[in-house]
Amino acid sequence: MPRLLLVSNRLPVTVKVEKDSVAVVLSSGGLATGLRRPHERSGGLWIGWPGDVSRLSETQRTQVEARLAEERCVPIHLSPSEVSRYYEGYSNRVLWPLCHYMLERVPRQDRDWEVYRKVNERFADLVARHYQPGDTIWVHDYQLMLVPGLLRQRLPEARIGYFHHIPFPSSEIFRTLPRREALLKGLLGADLIGFHTVSYVRHFSGSLLRQLGLDTDVDRIMWEGRQVRVGAFPMGIDTEAFESLAKEPSVLEEVASLRRSAEGQRILLGIDRLDYTKGIPRRLLAVQRLLEREPAWRGRLRFIQVAVPSRTQVSEYATYREQVNELVGRINGQYGTTQNVPVHYLYRSFNEKQLAGLYRAADVMLVTPVRDGMNLVAKEFCAARPDDDGVLVLSEFAGAADELHRAVSVNPYDVEKAADAIEEALEMGEPERRERMRALRAQVKAHDVHWWVSSFLGRLQGLPSVSVRKFQGATEALEVMKSAERLALMLDYDGTLVGFARRPELAAPDDALRELLAKLLARPDLFVSVVSGRPKETLEAWFGTLNMGLYAEHGLWSRPKPGDTWKMLEGVSAEWKDAARPVLDEFAARVPGSFVEEKSASLAWHYRQVDPEFGALQSRELRLKLAETFARRPVDVLPGDKVVEVRPHGVHKGRVVEGVLRGLPPGTRAVAIGDDRTDEDLFEAMPEDGLTIHAGNKPTRATYRVSGPEEVRKLLAALVAS
Numbered sequence: 001m002p003r004l005l006l007v008s009n010r011l012p013v014t015v016k017v018e019k020d021s022v023a024v025v026l027s028s029g030g031l032a033t034g035l036r037r038p039h040e041r042s043g044g045l046w047i048g049w050p051g052d053v054s055r056l057s058e059t060q061r062t063q064v065e066a067r068l069a070e071e072r073c074v075p076i077h078l079s080p081s082e083v084s085r086y087y088e089g090y091s092n093r094v095l096w097p098l099c100h101y102m103l104e105r106v107p108r109q110d111r112d113w114e115v116y117r118k119v120n121e122r123f124a125d126l127v128a129r130h131y132q133p134g135d136t137i138w139v140h141d142y143q144l145m146l147v148p149g150l151l152r153q154r155l156p157e158a159r160i161g162y163f164h165h166i167p168f169p170s171s172e173i174f175r176t177l178p179r180r181e182a183l184l185k186g187l188l189g190a191d192l193i194g195f196h197t198v199s200y201v202r203h204f205s206g207s208l209l210r211q212l213g214l215d216t217d218v219d220r221i222m223w224e225g226r227q228v229r230v231g232a233f234p235m236g237i238d239t240e241a242f243e244s245l246a247k248e249p250s251v252l253e254e255v256a257s258l259r260r261s262a263e264g265q266r267i268l269l270g271i272d273r274l275d276y277t278k279g280i281p282r283r284l285l286a287v288q289r290l291l292e293r294e295p296a297w298r299g300r301l302r303f304i305q306v307a308v309p310s311r312t313q314v315s316e317y318a319t320y321r322e323q324v325n326e327l328v329g330r331i332n333g334q335y336g337t338t339q340n341v342p343v344h345y346l347y348r349s350f351n352e353k354q355l356a357g358l359y360r361a362a363d364v365m366l367v368t369p370v371r372d373g374m375n376l377v378a379k380e381f382c383a384a385r386p387d388d389d390g391v392l393v394l395s396e397f398a399g400a401a402d403e404l405h406r407a408v409s410v411n412p413y414d415v416e417k418a419a420d421a422i423e424e425a426l427e428m429g430e431p432e433r434r435e436r437m438r439a440l441r442a443q444v445k446a447h448d449v450h451w452w453v454s455s456f457l458g459r460l461q462g463l464p465s466v467s468v469r470k471f472q473g474a475t476e477a478l479e480v481m482k483s484a485e486r487l488a489l490m491l492d493y494d495g496t497l498v499g500f501a502r503r504p505e506l507a508a509p510d511d512a513l514r515e516l517l518a519k520l521l522a523r524p525d526l527f528v529s530v531v532s533g534r535p536k537e538t539l540e541a542w543f544g545t546l547n548m549g550l551y552a553e554h555g556l557w558s559r560p561k562p563g564d565t566w567k568m569l570e571g572v573s574a575e576w577k578d579a580a581r582p583v584l585d586e587f588a589a590r591v592p593g594s595f596v597e598e599k600s601a602s603l604a605w606h607y608r609q610v611d612p613e614f615g616a617l618q619s620r621e622l623r624l625k626l627a628e629t630f631a632r633r634p635v636d637v638l639p640g641d642k643v644v645e646v647r648p649h650g651v652h653k654g655r656v657v658e659g660v661l662r663g664l665p666p667g668t669r670a671v672a673i674g675d676d677r678t679d680e681d682l683f684e685a686m687p688e689d690g691l692t693i694h695a696g697n698k699p700t701r702a703t704y705r706v707s708g709p710e711e712v713r714k715l716l717a718a719l720v721a722s
């Protein structure tokens with residue numbers, strides 16, 4: 001088993017200061033429980049923040065360090081300013097509300113980013129220092145979104161996983177974040193990026209497409225020459241632990257005592273960190289509404305709400321606490337009696353044994369967050385019900401809702417319906433309660449935290465080892481080019497010599513490019529050809545007077561020298577066009593901003609001005625439709641960069657190579673430069689000693705890689721200067 005390096009904001013320990021000594025207590029939370037065994041068995045390390053130890057004496061600190069080392073934990077100490085700006089600031093004031101769709105809570109100032117970035121760098125440095133070849137690194141959560149990318153720079157071959165524990169919002173929300181590109185690129189440093197649900201995966205892919213123009217092919221994304229996988233891995237809990245706690249005699253005694261104290265009443269239960277995502281005020285309002293509209297329930301309900309103090313230094317949490325306090329006071333004031341109050345509000349935390357007692361005593365568990373990545377409490381409740389009883393009311397907006405189908409589902413924003421759901425749960429007959437709880441328990445048992453860990457790690461470790469293809473860059477390409485006696489340059493146009501424009505006709509050659517071409521053409525040892533997908537008329541208009549070869553429509557048309565007449569490849573028919581045209585026209589009509597370009601032997605549907613997600617979806621649909629229309633006919637359907645092209649089979653850029661090289665003096669070295677799929681055909685047809693240069697970061701068979709048109713131009717300029 002490879003050594004595991006786990007990286008999370010918090011270490012799975014709590015440092016407890018006693019009078020003369022300090023104790024380091026292992027946490028029992030889901031992540032800690034699930035990962036403890038593989039962490040120990042692999043002889044790995046856990047790297048993270050042990051909490052604030054700044055007030056400890058020197059001796060106490062030494063004790064803590066020794067205990068942490070025993071637990072194979074490597075602490076990263078955060079200064080008070082780092083805590084306030086990286087953890088409370090950027091993580092919990094910006095990323096947390098944003099990922100939970102609460103834009104109005106995101107501060108207007110973007111001031112903590114630098115510290116967030118620096119702390120992420122500190123984490124990456126520390127991990128890199130402890131890394132040994134063969135280790136698997138698993139980074140956790142939104143506090144460390146830049147760490148995978150920073151690690152990839154430091155350890156190009158490392159196997160890196162990342163899991164996002166909170167929702168990944170729709171691209172419409174994520175795009176509001178000023179640092180959106182940096183965060184996405186940070187995540188793309190990983191080999192596998194996991195989320196709790198398929199919706200979060202979809203949202204992430206949507207953001208990649210919209211912000212970085214990257215396509216997700218089923219579950220893989222090409223990024224900087226590597227494959228990055230994405231997937232849904234819903235986190236589970238330690239089901240066995242909760243089940244056995246719920247059977248313990250001392251817990252059962254506690255359950256009996258709870259029930260006795262609530263005699264004549266039904267117990268509703270809520271257990272949450274006191275966080276504005278958890279929907280506590282709306283839940284209270286739903287209970288209040290029920291009491292208001294159904295007087296028969298007055299005095300017969302006991303709603304126990306546990307609210308665990310959380311992120312108390314963040315002002316939004318203090319305000320939220322006041323709101324909840326006030327609401328609890330109002331409801332108890334309104335419906336309480338001298339004997340009893342409806343809401344029992346407990347602002348503190350409980351241990352697992354106490355929680356198991358509460359879960360087991362409840363008639364109805366209310367898990368109604370307005371947004372929640374997963375929500376483990378919902379699963380713990382089911383695990384703690386070996387009696388197959390109790391009803392779970394679960395928000396549609398919790399990740400857990402994707403799995404726990406037999407819960408009573410509720411939209412927490414609809415207070416009236418939430419009151420209905422609580423009532424339905426309270427009135428549900430025993431057979432239905434049992435049938436639902438059995439199904440819920442089966443789900444929670446089959447997908448516990450150990451299943452989660454092994455499915456994520458299994459997937460990560462099963463990926464082909466990260467052998468980063470070592471591309472040579474412009475410097476190396478230039479050296480080889482300079483060493484050749486003569487060169488035949490075959491240059492793609494769009495995306496290689498010029499960047500993309502909103503419409504194809506706007507990408508005409510600029511003055512700098514014309515100057516560069518003139519200099520290239522002045523050299524007697526350089527033979528230049530432009531090999532493009534553009535129509536011959538366009539190439540003729542742009543370059544007709546220049547002494548170079550022109551190859552249009554992906555090699556369908558050739559004009560090797562100025563003055564030559566354009567020749568078409570032999571044996572190519574255009575009779576299929578009449579069948580393809582209406583299909584493409586239909587898509588142009590139904591997708592605003594898209595249009596059809598007609599060339600002599602091909603048709604292209606362009607969608608560069610269309611909303612990227614919608615465009616990608618429609619292009620998939622168009623390809624399916626065309627594949628159906630032309631099944632078993634010699635027609636190729638080619639997805640390009642924001643374009644779908646239909647052309648006769650056998651026409652491709654590779655067809656020009658022979659013609660370009662024919663008749664050139666011996667010792668001429670062929671060089672091809674291109675940026676997209678169609679240039680791969682050119683690369684494939686190159687002679688064995690030919691140079692192939694890819695401009696961009698797509699998958700390629702080329703040997704050299706440069707970043708894009710700007711670097712291509714620099715390379716060519718350096719060549720003429722040599």
Ligand SMILES: O=P(O)(O)OC[C@H]1O[C@H](O[C@H]2O[C@H](CO)[C@@H](O)[C@H](O)[C@H]2O)[C@H](O)[C@@H](O)[C@@H]1O
Nearest residue numbers: 010030141165166235310311372373374375376
């Ligand atoms: O460390 P804190 O700032 O005190 O916050 C506690 C943790 O809260 C978040 O939990 C999330 O992860 C759960 C497990 O995947 C999931 O069920 C829940 O929906 C999420 O909100 C946070 O992601 C953790 O990093 C925090 O440690």
Ligand SMILES: O=c1ccn([C@@H]2O[C@H](COP(=O)(O)OP(=O)(O)O)[C@@H](O)[C@H]2O)c(=O)[nH]1
Nearest residue numbers: 030271273308348349350351374375376377
């Ligand atoms: O008094 C408490 C209340 C909750 N929890 C634990 O806190 C976790 C809460 O996880 P969840 O996914 O529900 O939400 P999060 O707080 O991570 O957003 C669960 O494992 C609970 O058992 C706890 O240890 N003591």
